[in-house]
Amino acid sequence: MTPLLAPEPVKRQWLSRDYVKITLLVIVSLLSLGALIFPIAIRQAELALQPGDVSPQDIQTSREITYTSDILTEQERDDAERSVQPVYLPADAAITRRQIEALRTTLKYIETVRQDGHASLLQKISDLNAVEGLALADDTAEQILDLPDARWQTIQQEAVNVLEQAMRNTIREDQVDDIRRRIPTFISFSLSEDQAAIVTAVVSPFVIANSLYSPELTQTAKENARNAVETVTKTYAAGEIIVRRGQIITPAAWEALEKAGFIRSESKTQDILAAICLVTTLAVFLFLYFKRRSGPPLDDIRSLVLLSLAFLAFLYSAKFVIPNRTVIPYLFPLAAFGLTVASLYSLELGLVFTVVLSILSAYGLSNALDLTMYYMLSTFCGMLILGKGRHIGSFFWAGIAIGLSGTAIIYAYRLPEALTDWIGLATLGGSALFAGLASASLTLLFQFIFSRILGLTTALQLLEFSRPDHPLLQFILHNAPGTYQHSLQVSNLAEQAAEAIGADAMLTRVGALYHDAGKAANPLFFIENQVKGKLDTHDDLDPTISAATIIRHVTDGISLARKHHLPARLQDFMREHHGTLMTRYQYARALELAKQDPTLVDDKIFRYPGPRPRSKETALLMLADSCEARARAELPKDEDELRILVKKTIDYAQREGQLDNTNLTLKDLSVIADTFVNSLRNQYHPRIQYPELDRKTVPSAELLPPVSQLDEKKI
Known part of the structure; x- marks a missing residue:
């Protein structure tokens, strides 16, 4: 029973690889959690909402709430305080007496100036203007000096009476100008207009x-007013909207949101727990996916590490620039990661990673739902349009698809709003188109970098290597034209079979073109390069030397491939197209020389070093190579013989265990056999034998001269 168990080194290798995967998943999950909980954004807000922010949506209460509003109470008290008028003391009679006494003193001084017989008119006017607080115009001063004594006495008496009447009222600081304007109404109508103006000019300054x-x-009145205001109680009914989408959040609205439980607390515990739940769920999802799936890159640790680094780079970049922005989230080329994964590996893997990255990148934002759908669905559309990216135009159309689908998602979430900002929608649509083209451009760059680091082959690289003017293909064509033609036929055969079973047809075709490159190093050792009727170089060689020479075309091909910088994936076709099969012609000769005693012949010498085919594409090449060679050697007469030939070839590969690591099903092998038969039948179909024509019956102008007579320079 022991042989049925897996060898211990294989078990340890599997456990080691599985342990590395789990460790890598844990590390990436922890770093992703850090991107969610640490404030790494350029514009990071302390709270989800603050007074002065714009409400991202209509916020309504799910239950009735009643609370004492400190904000509204303070506003009511401020209003009551502002309504209090300034408080003034009662009118002071001492001030009135002091001003009347000052007026009398001034009038006496004017009387003295009037009685000065030695001073000139100008000197008297100057003396009157020298009185402090009394600003008389020159013409008014001149009138005062020219008045008769009797009239001046009347004016003096009237001025004192007018000031007394004016100062009897309560006069506040802001009422002084108004009282001064009312002085003419206090003057007796017995005085002329000029005399009344003199009284007004003299009394106003006092x-x-x-x-x-x-x-x-x-201040006491203000405090009493504030204290008289009762606390304000605010009530919101269940379902009542506190703040509408697009409104500025006032302090009172922010207080209501806080009381209703819509504002996040200062504690980050709940946020951290929520982020842990999300990251854990996504990590379990990826773990289950890795467990259920195999193949590149899931079995290649180096590929997983590089993908993890790229994933974290996109996630941290998104968390750095997207939060609290309006347009930048729609400009960010997040789709580039999904496009790169899908074009390098598979559509399924691209979809899985896109879902995870889209959810984490938009998590915690106010518009997380629509932004997640924007990233996810637009990337899906781009991946479906891009496919394997066989042409540059595919990248352009993928970018357009991302932009148009992203614009559609934006409109789907924005158009139902009550107020539609058409300029804003046009801006976001243009941003989506830019993000699509930027993602496609970055995918080209990432494809080149990833393929160089990981030794992968992209569709664009395959197109470049399939060009007939490639140096290695030219080397094969010039040195081994028979091998070149054989490779072309095998590539056509394998490509059609690959398309039939859903394998990578382009990779199969290009790999087939180069699989026998090593034969160009020693072309005459291979029958397709030998001239018919000439001596076979293997006839005089020892079978072991002949087998070593034949087998060496694999290693020679690897050397040429490395010299011409062929990717490792194309080198696999050189290594695996013979697997661990045997050079049967040389082995048969060795048995013949050993008189059919297999104990005297080491069959390992006559086997290719392998490895066996490890993919559907290299397996297709092995089968196509064998079927084409046998069909060319045996020349089957009809389709039945051709079908028997193909079946024997496939059965032989199965018996030798060459297809064990290829995941080819019995249905695949049946489809491959049918495809080979159809293709080979077209290649080796019977041709019409043209009859010879007599020169006497056919004009000489219509006859072609014998080939030997044709001038080579004219051909």
């Missing part, structure tokens, strides 16, 4: 405030 402002009383 009218001042007799009721002074009291800061103490005013």
Whole structure:
């Protein structure tokens, strides 16, 4: 029973690889968690919402809430305080008496100036203007000096009476100008207009405030007004909208949101727990996917490490520039990662990684749902259009598909809004188109970098290597034209079979073109390069030397491939197209020389070093190579013989265990056999034998001369 168990080194290797995968998944998950919980964004807000922010949506309560509003209470108290008028003291009679006494003193001084017989008119006017606080115009001063004594006495008496009447009222600081303007109404109508103007000019400077402002009383009144205001209680009914989408959040609205439980607390515990739940779920999802799936890159640790680094680079870049932005989230070329994975590996793997990256990149944002759908669906459309990216135009159309689908997603979430900003929608649509073209451009760059680092082959590289003017193909054509023609036929045969079973047809075709490149190093040792009727170089060689020479075309091909920088994936076709099969012609000769005693012949010498085919594509090449060679050697007469030939070839490969590592099903092998039969039948179909024509019956102008007579320079 022991041989049925897996060898211990294989078990240890599997466990080691599985352990590395799990470790890598844990590390990436922890780093992804860090991107979600650490404030790495350029514009990071402390809270989800702050007073002054724009509400991202209509926010309504799910239950009735009643609370004492400190904000509204303070606003009511401020309004009550502002409504309090300044408090002034009662009118002070002492101020009135002081001003009347000052007026009388001034009038006496004017009388003295009038009685000065030695001063000139100009000197008297100057003396009147020298009185402090009394600003008389020159013509008014001249009128005062020219008045008769009796009239001046009347004016003096009237001025004192007018000031007394004006100062009897309570006059505040802001009322002084108004009282001064009302002085003419206090003057007796017995005076002329000029005399009344003199009284007004003399009295106005002496009218001042007799009721002074009291800061103490005013502050007391304000405090009493504030204390009289009762606390404000605010109530929201269940389902009532607190703030509408697009409105500025006022302090009162922010307080209501906080009381209703819509504002995140200062504690980050809940946020961290939520992020842990999300990352854990996605990590389990990826773990189950890795467990259920195999093949590149899931079995290649180096590929997984590079993909993990690229994933983290995109995630951290998104978390750095996207939060709290309006347009940049739609400009960010997140689709480039999914396009790169899908074009290098498979559509399924690209879809899986795109889902995870889209969810994590948009998590925690106010528009997380629509942004996640924008990233996810637009990337899906781009991947489906791009495929394997066989042409540059495919990348362009993939970028257009990302832009148009992204624009559609934006409109799907924005058009139902009550107020539609058409300029904003046009801006976001243009951003989506830019992001699509940028993603396609970055995919070209990432494809080149990844393929160089990992030794992968992209569709564009395969197109380049399939050009007939490639140096290695030219080397094969010039040195081994028979091998070149054989490779062309095998590539056509294998390509059609690859298309029939859903394998990579282009990779199969290009790999087939180069699989026998090593024969160009020693072309005459291979029958397709030998001239018919000439001596076979293997006839005089020892079978072991002949077999070594034949087998060496594999290693020679690898050397040429490395010299011409062929990717490792194309080198696999050189290594695996014979697997561990035997050079049967040389082995048969060795048995013949050993008189059919197999114990005297080491069959390992006559076997190719392998490895056996490890993919459908290299297996197809092995089968196509064998079928084409046998068909060319045996020349089957009809389709039945051809079908028997193909079946024997496939059965032989199965018996030798060459197809064990290729995942080819019995249905695949049946389809391959049918495809080979159809293709080979067309290649080796019978041709019509043209009859010879007599020169006497056919004009000489219509006859072609014998080939030997044709001038080579004219051909």
